[in-house]
Amino acid sequence: MSNGNTGNRFTPKDFWAWFFEVFDSYGVIILGVFLLIYPFIFSGLLESIIWLEDNDYEGMAEALQTFRGFVPSTPLMIQILIFSLFGMAFNILLGNTGMLSLGHSAYFGVGGYTLGLMHAWFKKGTPVYPWITDTFKLFPLEFSIISAIIVSAVFSWLIGMIASTKRGVYFAMVTLALSMVFYYAAQTFDDLTGGTDGLGGLANMRMGTLNLRVGIMDATITYYFVFVIVVAATAIIWQILRSPYGQVLRAVRENENRARNCGYDTAKIRLMAFTLSGSLAGLAGALSIIYGESVPIENIHFITSGQIVIITLFGGAGVFLGPAVGSFIYWYLRQLMSTEFVKYLAIFQYWEAWVGGIFILIVLFVPQGILGTINNWTLNYRTKRYIERLEHESESASATESEES
Amino acid sequence: MPTGGVDLAEFLQHLFLGLVQGSFYVLLALGLSIIFGLMGIINFGHGVFYMLGAYMGFTVANLIIAPIFGPNIAFVAALAAVPAIMFGIGMVFEKYVISRIYNTDNARFSGVLITFGLSIFLPDFVRMIWGRPGRPFNIPPMFNFSILEIGTFNVSAYRTFVVLVAAILVVLIWFLLFRTNLGMVIRAGTSNNIMVQVLGINVTKVWRQTFGLGIALAGFAGVMISPLFAVDPTMGDDILIQTFIVVVVGGMGSFIGPVIGGLIIGQLWALTPLIGRTVFIVENFSGTMIGPDFWEKASDILLFVVMSLILILRPRGLFGQEGAFD
Amino acid sequence: MLQVENINTFYDLSHVLHDVSLTVAEGEAVAFLGRNGAGKTTTLKTIMGLLTPRGGKITMNGTDLTEAQAHTVSLNGITLVPEDRQIFTNLTVFENLKISRLPVDGAKHLDDHLDWIFSLFPRLKERINNKGNQLSGGEQQMLTMARGLGTEPRLMLVDEPTEGLMPAYVETIHNVLVEIQKKGIALLLVEQNFRMALTISKRAYLIEKGVIRWEGASSDLLEDQETRMRYLGV
Numbered sequence: 001m002s003n004g005n006t007g008n009r010f011t012p013k014d015f016w017a018w019f020f021e022v023f024d025s026y027g028v029i030i031l032g033v034f035l036l037i038y039p040f041i042f043s044g045l046l047e048s049i050i051w052l053e054d055n056d057y058e059g060m061a062e063a064l065q066t067f068r069g070f071v072p073s074t075p076l077m078i079q080i081l082i083f084s085l086f087g088m089a090f091n092i093l094l095g096n097t098g099m100l101s102l103g104h105s106a107y108f109g110v111g112g113y114t115l116g117l118m119h120a121w122f123k124k125g126t127p128v129y130p131w132i133t134d135t136f137k138l139f140p141l142e143f144s145i146i147s148a149i150i151v152s153a154v155f156s157w158l159i160g161m162i163a164s165t166k167r168g169v170y171f172a173m174v175t176l177a178l179s180m181v182f183y184y185a186a187q188t189f190d191d192l193t194g195g196t197d198g199l200g201g202l203a204n205m206r207m208g209t210l211n212l213r214v215g216i217m218d219a220t221i222t223y224y225f226v227f228v229i230v231v232a233a234t235a236i237i238w239q240i241l242r243s244p245y246g247q248v249l250r251a252v253r254e255n256e257n258r259a260r261n262c263g264y265d266t267a268k269i270r271l272m273a274f275t276l277s278g279s280l281a282g283l284a285g286a287l288s289i290i291y292g293e294s295v296p297i298e299n300i301h302f303i304t305s306g307q308i309v310i311i312t313l314f315g316g317a318g319v320f321l322g323p324a325v326g327s328f329i330y331w332y333l334r335q336l337m338s339t340e341f342v343k344y345l346a347i348f349q350y351w352e353a354w355v356g357g358i359f360i361l362i363v364l365f366v367p368q369g370i371l372g373t374i375n376n377w378t379l380n381y382r383t384k385r386y387i388e389r390l391e392h393e394s395e396s397a398s399a400t401e402s403e404e405s
Numbered sequence: 406m407p408t409g410g411v412d413l414a415e416f417l418q419h420l421f422l423g424l425v426q427g428s429f430y431v432l433l434a435l436g437l438s439i440i441f442g443l444m445g446i447i448n449f450g451h452g453v454f455y456m457l458g459a460y461m462g463f464t465v466a467n468l469i470i471a472p473i474f475g476p477n478i479a480f481v482a483a484l485a486a487v488p489a490i491m492f493g494i495g496m497v498f499e500k501y502v503i504s505r506i507y508n509t510d511n512a513r514f515s516g517v518l519i520t521f522g523l524s525i526f527l528p529d530f531v532r533m534i535w536g537r538p539g540r541p542f543n544i545p546p547m548f549n550f551s552i553l554e555i556g557t558f559n560v561s562a563y564r565t566f567v568v569l570v571a572a573i574l575v576v577l578i579w580f581l582l583f584r585t586n587l588g589m590v591i592r593a594g595t596s597n598n599i600m601v602q603v604l605g606i607n608v609t610k611v612w613r614q615t616f617g618l619g620i621a622l623a624g625f626a627g628v629m630i631s632p633l634f635a636v637d638p639t640m641g642d643d644i645l646i647q648t649f650i651v652v653v654v655g656g657m658g659s660f661i662g663p664v665i666g667g668l669i670i671g672q673l674w675a676l677t678p679l680i681g682r683t684v685f686i687v688e689n690f691s692g693t694m695i696g697p698d699f700w701e702k703a704s705d706i707l708l709f710v711v712m713s714l715i716l717i718l719r720p721r722g723l724f725g726q727e728g729a730f731d
Numbered sequence: 732m733l734q735v736e737n738i739n740t741f742y743d744l745s746h747v748l749h750d751v752s753l754t755v756a757e758g759e760a761v762a763f764l765g766r767n768g769a770g771k772t773t774t775l776k777t778i779m780g781l782l783t784p785r786g787g788k789i790t791m792n793g794t795d796l797t798e799a800q801a802h803t804v805s806l807n808g809i810t811l812v813p814e815d816r817q818i819f820t821n822l823t824v825f826e827n828l829k830i831s832r833l834p835v836d837g838a839k840h841l842d843d844h845l846d847w848i849f850s851l852f853p854r855l856k857e858r859i860n861n862k863g864n865q866l867s868g869g870e871q872q873m874l875t876m877a878r879g880l881g882t883e884p885r886l887m888l889v890d891e892p893t894e895g896l897m898p899a900y901v902e903t904i905h906n907v908l909v910e911i912q913k914k915g916i917a918l919l920l921v922e923q924n925f926r927m928a929l930t931i932s933k934r935a936y937l938i939e940k941g942v943i944r945w946e947g948a949s950s951d952l953l954e955d956q957e958t959r960m961r962y963l964g965v
Contacts, residue, residue, distance in 0.1 A: 100514055102449075102521065162713045165720040169447045169513050170657075174716065176449075177649040181709035188702045189694070302642075306525050313518065350533045356526025363518045364505055586838065589830050593819040596863075600817045603779060605805030605834035605882050 017385070020378045028321070035081070035227060039074050039220040069340050072332055074219040075291055078226050080331045082288045085230045087311045087323020088237050089280035094309075095317040096241060097273045098253030100172045102305050103179025106159065107152040107278040109300025110182060111285030114151040116199040116295045117192070118144035123204070139208030145229075148286035149279050155182075156278020160271045167256075176302055183300050199295040215293050222291045229287060233280060238320065240276070249273055310359045316369025325371045330355070410687075411679050414558035419675045425564045425633075427671020428571035432626040433644065434651040434663035435578055436619030442595040442658040443615050446503070446516035450523035451623050452645025454491065458624025459636045460531055462487045463540055480545040480632075487628045488621040495620030498523075499613045524645070528638040539637030548632075567629055574622070575664060582660060591615055595658065643705075647674070650712045656725025665724065670708060677704040732757045732917060733778070733809070733886055738787030738797075740770075740777045747773045748784070748941045753919075755886055760908075760918040762928040762949055764963060765938035771921045772814060774938070775888040778919075779811045780804040791886070806834060808885035814894060814921075816871040818878065820864040824855055827863060827874055831881025848877045851907050869900030876907060886917040893924055905931070925963060929953045937962040 045068050052061035093099040122140045136143045163174045186193045205215050214222045251259040252266050260266045289295045315326025334351050341348040437451050462483040471479035506515040548563035582588035590611050594601050602608050655666020681700025690696045733755040740748040748770050755761050765771050776782045780801040789796045791807045832838040849856040852873045893901045908931050922928035929949040937945035939962050
């Protein structure tokens with residue numbers, strides 16, 4: 001049998017085979033390296049423009065300047081990273097457990113407000129237990145972020161207890177309605193939260209262990225700070241989802257009754273997934289206020305829940321990194337529309353209308369999301385190749401047989 | 406220290422305002438509930454359709470008719486025209502967008518997502534056409550009088566009109582659902598869609614009309630509320646949430662649930678600020694976090710507390726029955 | 732009248748019906764028998780337009796109904812009496828009967844129709860104002876059949892009409908089926924009680940795992956215990 005020869009014909013050599021191979025095996029590594037060096041790419045661009053201008057290459061400098069308008073800035077990348085994490089936290093529910101929560105802005109917002117209030121509290125100091133302030137003043141940011149996770153975990157557990165009496169579309173409705181209590185509370189207790197103006201003036205955030213100052217003063221440092229946390233959290237989510245617990249989540253999504261009959265307490269599993277998702281959303285919410293040094297009240301409004309649903313479905317709810325892709329597309333498009341496109345066509349200033357319209361089209365025509373669709377292509381392409389190979393092998397086998405006879 | 410206490414006139418005034426607010430809740434919750442009962446879709450776009458109805462009313466009344474025939478006729482014309490326009494818009498949206506998902510894997514989720522997408526799309530779309538700031542919409546002059554005035558208790562003619570019209574509409578919807586053939590088909594479809602088809606009735610047509618009906622009700626409520634507040638692209642946000650609370654409290658899929666639920670939530674919404682003026686609160690809690698100032702603004706929060714209690718104690722709501730108009 | 736040629740029906744990826752063909756002539760009663768899960772209900776649902784076959788053809792009096800939706804099929808004179816008695820539980824008995832007349836004549840001649848229905852099912856007359864969910868199982872079954880008759884069918888697909896009923900009701904259902912047939916309405920009858928089905932019908936089909944295995948006269952099948960044993964286990 002001459003299988004060795006026939007194998008050659010099917011080594012990947014056309015473009016798509018190559019693309020899918022790279023995409024599957026090295027996609028994550030390429031993405032990671034790209035993100036790791038991103039701030040240097042962006043600042044390198046600015047430096048080249050300055051250098052070109054200094055050396056009187058006006059035309060090239062101008063061209064590069066125009067190009068720079070289409071490159072996402074480092075602060076935008078911070079936003080993209082944070083919403084990737086938020087989306088992956090949200091996807092623990094939607095993609096893995098099959099629960100559509102439309103109230104995740106609550107935990108995102110609570111995380112942000114917790115960090116903001118803790119920061120203000122450390123700055124002021126409390127006269128009652130000065131030793132607490134003294135101790136934690138050494139690690140203000142670390143302690144605040146951990147508090148943000150804990151507080152949003154508590155709130156998502158509470159809301160989860162109430163909302164999980166409902167399933168399917170009712171669950172979506174109830175989570176949305178319940179999430180708005182946080183918004184109204186933020187409005188009502190405006191002494192504490194700043195009301196509709198949001199909580200501002202959170203300058204001088206400092207990380208004790210590395211003695212780093214993060215915030216609007218230094219985008220690059222903030223970027224790396226966020227990047228490290230997002231990568232760590234992503235790794236944790238990845239581990240959880242591939243653990244036996246993750247399997248059970250997907251069993252609940254596929255058929256809750258069957259999972260229950262297998263002896264799993266599905267109500268508890270749903271609540272756990274909800275709390276986990278909520279606390280990670282709280283982490284994302286806490287990170288989201290660091291660069292801006294303020295908590296806008298929109299963070300806790302259901303507009304933000306809408307954003308994360310859109311981001312997740314853009315990328316693909318069934319895929320682990322789907323929300324990351326969705327986050328990039330969403331923020332990048334939004335940025336382009338409001339800064340570049342709007343120069344040529346005024347109706348691009350109404351970006352919500354565009355995003356909402358595109359979202360409806362995605363739900364109707366690309367329900368798998370972008371990454372999910374690419375994954376399907378990969379699968380289809382490989383299946384096709386595999387079948388071709390089987391056919392070819394049986395052909396050549398019969399050919400050899402007829403030769404022998 | 407201020408003294409507490411609520412006099413009768415003040416109490417009656419809030420009771421009346423609660424009835425007005427409740428009327429809007431009833432109209433919106435009925436539409437939401439009928440659509441859900443028949444099609445299994447929770448219309449997250451209900452709030453923005455209400456907002457769109459208000460803008461349609463504004464356009465018909467203030468921009469087209471008022472310059473020629475004056476504000477009174479213009480308002481009546483808007484009341485008549487907007488439900489028809491919104492009925493058409495609802496049917497078109499059902500036909501070209503929602504009907505595409507009926508045979509997909511997860512139709513109910515897709516229904517939520519599409520209507521949710523619409524609730525993001527429409528406010529900005531409205532800004533694109535009518536401009537960013539809200540538009541004022543005055544109470545038509547023919548309603549500029551009070552039916553009753555005792556001290557601070559003032560029953561304005563327009564608010565009375567709102568309550569009356571809402572009551573008439575509730576009776577009409579009841580008549581439609583329980584005394585007409587279309588209503589019989591809608592109720593039958595709520596119980597079992599497939600068998601309605603087996604009997605030779607084209608369900609898709611009924612679905613389309615029902616969706617249009619729900620949207621028409623929302624749009625009508627939008628026109629009715631415009632003279633009380635301004636017309637604004639975000640006016641649908643809060644009321645959508647409140648409508649959800651109404652159907653959770655009243656119960657989905659029944660006729661009486663949204664009506665009673667709407668009236669209860671309306672009263673809660675209006676009476677909460679009075680709690681802060683009672684002797685008890687003023688004397689014991691002034692200056693604290695739950696002092697009189699808190700209760701002035703606590704309506705929205707209290708509604709959520711009530712909803713949470715209902716969800717824990719009666720997950721189906723007060724009158725909820727699994728898919729039936731009882 | 733009804734011609735079903737080589738239909739193949741799938742639930743997602745599982746292939747349920749394999750090249751099923753059958754005919755029902757005008758006014759004829761046909762028994763359609765098989766074990767649980769053999770594909771009887773699937774066949775009826777496919778004919779009714781509740782499932783769409785991939786391949787094959789269904790015609791009624793020459794009209795192609797292969798891709799038609801249920802309401803079109805119904806307007807062409809076919810109705811389904813489903814096995815789990817899917818009456819409208821939130822409607823009264825009267826409304827359940829009235830709604831079936833809407834597509835026929837807008838319920839204009841309802842009284843004449845109801846006289847006939849109540850002569851078949853006197854029990855329903857007593858319960859006319861009761862809601863569907865207040866009826867007993869037997870009453871629900873009668874209502875389902877009465878509702879089906881409201882559409883003035885030429886062919887009634889009857890799925891397990893006596894399943895789980897008290898003997899007295901089985902008797903009633905049997906009599907009504909005979910009565911309906913005398914009126915010239917054709918029947919395609921799925922029934923566990925093969926003796927009853929075969930006495931009512933002239934012809935019979937046996938289906939096993941989605942394939943028609945046997946067809947012939949009902950009287951032959953009543954005698955042929957070996958075939959029955961093989962395909963029905965009785």
